Amino acid sequence: MQGATDFFIVLPYLAPFLTMTYRVLYEKEKKITEGFKMMGMSQTSYYLSWIYYYAKIYALIAVLISTILKLGIFVLSDWLLIWFLFFLFGLVLIG
Numbered sequence: 292m293q294g295a296t297d298f299f300i301v302l303p304y305l306a307p308f309l310t311m312t313y314r315v316l317y318e319k320e321k322k323i324t325e326g327f328k329m330m331g332m333s334q335t336s337y338y339l340s341w342i343y344y345y346a347k348i349y350a351l352i353a354v355l356i357s358t359i360l361k362l363g364i365f366v367l368s369d370w371l372l373i374w375f376l377f378f379l380f381g382l383v384l385i386g
Contacts, residue, residue, distance in 0.1 A: 300360070303352045308384050311345055342385055349381025 318324055327337055357374040365373055 296364075300356060303356060304349070304381060304384060307345060307348045307352070311341075311385070345385050346382060349384070350378055353377035353381060 324337065328334075353374050356377050357370055360373055361368070361370045
């Protein structure tokens, strides 16, 4: 059962990560970023929009996972610390 817990903790992060990978590859294939450059959009704002969008998704996932783990496994740990660690894990997936 120990190995299954690890799998179910990482599983919610998998769907947004695969979606992000697909969207990046699709935009590169269709050369959408070049169209943004021609319209005057900077690279910084383009990448910040990606980071902001997926940071919101991973923050929500971290809230759900932290709440579930706080109730069952990490009873004595601080909820904010658990959330922060799982949120950082989500940010690592963006990078």
